[in-house]
Amino acid sequence: MVQYNDDLKQEIRNANDIVDVISQYVILKRSGRNFMGLCPFHKEKSPSFSVSADKQYYHCFGCGKGGDVFAFIMEMEKLSFKESLEFLAERGHVRLPETNNDEFNKKQYLMDRMTKINLETTNFFHERLYTPVAKIAQDYVKQRKLDNHTLKAFKIGYSGEYNELYTFLKEKGFKDHEILATGLVNQNEKGEFIDRFRRRLMFPIISATGKPVAFGGRRLNDTDKGKYINSNENLVYSKKRHLFALNLAKQSEDKRIILVEGYMDAISLYQRGIDNVVASLRNSINRRTGDATSKV
Template sequence: MPGYYSDEIIQEVKEGNDVVDVISEYLQLKRTGSNFKGLCPFHNEKTPSFVVSPSKQIFHCFGCGESGNVINFIMKYQNVSFPEALELLADRVGIQLQQSDQKEYNRKRKKKDKLLEINRETARYFYRNLSNNDLGHKYLLNRGINNDTIKTFGLGYAKNSWEDLLKYLLHKGFTQKDIEESGLIIKRKKMEGYYDRFRNRVMFPIIDVKGNVIGFGGRVIDDGQPKYLNSPETPVFSKGYNLYGLNIAKKYARNDKIILVEGYMDVISLYKFGIKNCVASLGTALTKDQVKLLKRYSDKFYICYDNDNAGINAANKAIDVFKKQGLESHVVILPEKGDPDEYIGKHGKEAFYKVLDNPYNYIDFKIYMYKKKYDISDLDNRIHFTREISKMLKNINSPIERDAYVSRISEDTNISEEAIRKEMSNKNSSRPTTSKDKYIKYNNRNNNKDSIKPVSYSLEPGHLIAEKKLLKLLIDDKNIYNRVKDNFKPESFFNDLYRKIATNVYDMYEKGLEVNSDELLDCFNDDKDINTIKKLIEEDIQISNSEKIKAVKDFINKINYYKLKIKRQKIKDQIRNIETNDNKGDVGKFEKLCMELIKIDKELKLHQ
């Protein structure tokens, strides 16, 4: 990430870009009184609820709640980071941006531009290869992929050669070092030199929502292994942050759902049949960052994975990821074994649409999964099944919906509705923990005050919450590190584990690296610490980019306030000790401590 920009330059960019003028370049706005109104680009609507205020220089949608200033609009609409949005707007009005670490930023930007250029040239190379290679071309045609679809997705072919791509890119003037960093070649182990990563494969360029070729997927056209091979992680490609086909699906998802499938060929085959709102994850389980990316383009999501055990289990994990992000999603289970590519090829578009018309919602799919786990024809399994379902049904807010499911489970299991409701209200059956249960259980609580420890996030002391949130922001955003590094050091963290995490995070940034979750976890050995760090990394702090800096200041202020209180208490203890022991010889020390106490009280007032 680039260095941070000063508040002054950010303000200059905002003032130079009138919010109405900028948004009018993307949306059709009509004046209504002192404001402007239009259809919201961030959710589907027929009646305009998107309002732009020229006087306040902000936008707000009364339908979906999205709001912010001109920079926030560009970030969300263009799906770019804060620095990228700032650069776009600065270029628009001819403002020269100055960063705190311009040299380092320029170096990284130049490196990324070079890798994108290599990928772009490689995609062209693979595409030309396909038209000149009967083997790869026939493979796609036999799979029902026509030339128009090949062109739309930029499909290509990697020759059955060890160094053909390497020689081509070297001839184009790229260095061997840059080509290696792009992930397109691999260093030989037993001899000098490099060889092409992709050989004798149909190639799928992975294109981000901005149109950049960021990586590649390759499929063998014979019996070779692995069947699919993807680009490794590079400075421009991260599997957990991108989705295959989203550059195309985003155009059609505004007024429709997004269908999430498993493979490249699923996306391409469905597109060929006119279903163009499909995306696929990149060989990994669905991540929260991918869901956040999808959220920008739709609010309806259908998961249609392969109908086998692996696909069903993957769908089960995926629907939970959507749930944790507060999004509703549905699971589509194909009527027969196979993937969407095979099903639509065999049965056609209309049959596939019929399957889409009967998806499972979250509760129905979980019931389906529990029925796969427990054979309810067996009494013991039927009891276990009902207990598991009861835990889930008690969390349904709607009493009507809850009663409907209780009735259905009763019919399925031949267990009375009354018994199921009693199970749901059973205090010993994993009920949500109340505030009284946050501490150690039973009648020993009051006799073990020294061992009482809060286990709930909400019951942590305020300064620890502040430390945790500040640390999370530091891990996620180098801009925050650049802003606080001179005034807030790792040793400023009160919590021992947070202090150790911060030390490693600062060290990574100081070395010019990004914070990599796996590398950060490798710095710790204790399982308890590792679990805490994993939870911290996965935690989603709901703070908009425009509020981040203010939040950081508030967190640091709260931490410093707590430290002052600790210091104040220590001084008071020292004063009390002098008074209690009547240490007359400590009069000078007593006066000095009193003066320190007065000074700290003044500082505490400033932090309140």
């Protein structure tokens, strides 16, 4: 919460002369040391609404309403005190200190950066699948008979082997805290940045609006731990809210949706022309431990 201290209130008052402010709503005529007009808060034919420039105060002798410039704006514009303060700060060009809005903007900015990182990462993994370093992934894809159209449609990729992704993202200008927020890279006790997904076939999880939000990575070597590793939930990714392949399924002419268990189930059906398929991401804990219920 923002602290609106007395200094700030006074600064805003100084920047909004009450006669100027009220003149925007009421026709005021000088009367001795004060100004008089028809009260905007009750019906009257002769003016009983008085504004004092010296005291920066208004008072109506008809209905009894009165107060300072904040009270006037609250009553006139039907605002809360906080809103009247912001209203007058803007009118008087007074800069408010850090507000909840800034917190909100910071969070929005971080989410935006994370989305950009996920997009760059998707392309990085996907392009890497077609390079000689990805031989092990190419062999797996061949064995599973995934054709190139399918690889492209799902943006399937090959991860780095140590810190290739981290190095790539740094070259793209992303900050460490932004990269860590995506969970794509971890920092070890020595302070080194290590890719979370290593030597894995990568499946980006793409939102219904086409933005990659997370990744699943399948091991390609039986000695690696965990058949599947999946992104943890974060600012842009929720296992409850997202479904694998929904971005493709929503383009299907078939309005029904088939829910399957794993990435590869959805991908194989898609390749066979069944394109209204999505995979749930909520059982990913089972997949991570590679237990017997996993079909992928």
